Amino acid sequence: MNEGTQQAEPKRRGRRAGGEDTKAALLAAAREVFMQRGYEGATVRSIAARAGVDAAMVNHWFGGKEGLFAKAVLQVPIDPNTLVVHLLEGGPRDEIGERIVRTFLGVWDPIGGGQFAALMRSVTAHDQVADVLRDFFVHTLLKKVVAGIGTEDRPELRATLAASQIFGMGMVRYVVRFEPLASADVETMVKAVAPNLQRYLTGDIS
Amino acid sequence: MNEGTQQAEPKRRGRRAGGEDTKAALLAAAREVFMQRGYEGATVRSIAARAGVDAAMVNHWFGGKEGLFAKAVLQVPIDPNTLVVHLLEGGPRDEIGERIVRTFLGVWDPIGGGQFAALMRSVTAHDQVADVLRDFFVHTLLKKVVAGIGTEDRPELRATLAASQIFGMGMVRYVVRFEPLASADVETMVKAVAPNLQRYLTGDIS
DNA sequence: GCACGAATTCATCGCACGTTGAAAAACTTG
DNA sequence: CAAGTTTTTCAACGTGCGATGAATTCGTGC
Known part of the structure; x- marks a missing residue:
């Protein structure tokens, strides 16, 4: 074949x-x-x-x-500096959630999500990939996000919470493909998910 | 062992x-x-x-x-009737999010999350598992959730959104283990995640 | 109680995997 | 240009896999 x-x-x-x-x-x-x-x-x-x-x-x-x-x-293929700076400083602070959702879907939707599913497969199939991903997140992404959101209240927890929503959105949309979320258009996703991301990053989580 | x-x-x-x-x-x-x-x-x-x-x-x-x-x-090993009914009708309607987080962590935390990672590995390693999981979700869980939350506004989308937050919480806590979320205690998780779940299920998502 | 069929184990097949050592071709050095 | 080193292909090995067919034992109908 x-x-x-x-x-x-x-x-x-x-x-x-x-x-x-x-x-x-x-x-x-x-x-x-x-x-x-x-x-x-x-x-x-x-x-x-x-x-x-x-x-x-x-x-x-x-x-x-x-x-x-x-x-x-x-x-690591992507350049974290460019991406994170663009997300965190590319517009109003209270629209970070929306920018993240749009960027994420803008990257993964065009390639059908197969690549995302493949990444998850690698992460779950071998502990070493999860280790690498974790190190990259902790040592590279996390610091920038913490600095970028400019919050005193547990910024590391906020960053991981946001990551959980992003991982979950990808899993449901690209891997298990639960409908109607899997086929929902970008605007619907933004309206639904962005406020929750925004709360994780800049809202009240106590 | x-x-x-x-x-x-x-x-x-x-x-x-x-x-x-x-x-x-x-x-x-x-x-x-x-x-x-x-x-x-x-x-x-x-x-x-x-x-x-x-x-x-x-x-x-x-x-x-x-x-x-x-x-x-x-x-399917679990009994969806028992679980969903307990979650959706086991208390006040505005505490559904909290009950879900507590139930989820109560199930997976004691077994170290290794089982969750194993489930994700199966889901991502073979398309058939994702198919089965999707069918189970659509044909069994979804209808009960839709009926249980008692909302007119796109209950199916709400259910899948909630699923995305739950999947993501499990991925970050058990598979990639981003700290501090991976080690956060239950109360912290409830305060952080439950409101977002609650919004997905009964709040305004437009 | 005997014959027949269903259930189970065993020995083995063919295949694909990761790995290895030797042979062959191209560079490098004098 | 000859000798030596590095790079590459090839053939093969040992292993573990899923699968197969014969041999063996149990249950059942007559």
Whole structure:
């Protein structure tokens, strides 16, 4: 069915010509396949095929599947500075919730949410992904959010509460697909969810 | 740790004596292992071992791993009538949110949330689980919630919104474990989350 | 009480996985 | 340009998987 392989010819052996970066190709392919299939579902052979190289290269460059996984998931693709600053400082303070909902749906809706489901699959399939995500959240995102919302009252708790609403919205909309939420238009989602996010971030949570 | 049915003696062949229900034992074991390990992580051998029977019985009774999976996840262990009725009618209408948070945390906190993570792993690892969960939600839970909250304004949307907050709370508290939410005590969670749930179910979402 | 069918175990098959070591091709150094 | 190093493919191994068919034991109808 789906083949990641590029060409049908029998590969010639030995070192490749030119500066083809096998290591980078493997990392890129690994990120895709691990996201799509989770750790156990992703096979070394399928990753190598998508990268257009032999499966033995995984051992040669990363010492095995575990090593490749560790290197691949540790590379965060998004730039947190840009995103968080845009969300927190891109408009009135009392419209942060709305901006978050619009941004989130604007990113995930066009790609059908399959990528979100894939991310959740990786998070739940392997504890290491959850660890990486947590470290990224705590050490990078959290500080910026805490500073951005400018609240004295337990800003860290507020940030995690907001994260819970965002995770839940993604789970219901993209993974389990409960209707009518899964198909609700952006305006409906904003009116429903934004006030709750706003309360978490700047309202009274005592 | 936990052992299903197990003894060390070599099993005698042929039909078993007495009314031992191999089919039911397999279904029970399958539900446990599929929940704990997800579809791909659960092996037919491990399920059969926990049920105390031979792996070949999976083929004999269910035609294979797929068939067992379909039958196993289609059996919902909890009684929706009891739960939903208790939640929706067990007290004042304006305290539904609080009752939901307390019930949810009361169920999952004692078992460390590992079971919740396992459920999420099953949901995200195999589309069929998400399908089953969705059907259960739509055809069983949703109608009761819609009737229970007694609101004319888009009760189905309200129910799915509430579900999103509950899913998200579980994901952040048990799976990715963002602090301080992951360790927040019940009272803090109630004060923070219950009002948002209450708004989803009975408040103004326009 | 004997024959037949259903239930269960066992031995084994074929397959796909991750990994390994050797062979081959391309770079690098003198 | 020859020797040495690095990179790459290939063939194969051991393992564990789901599945299959024969052998064995129990229950049941006659």
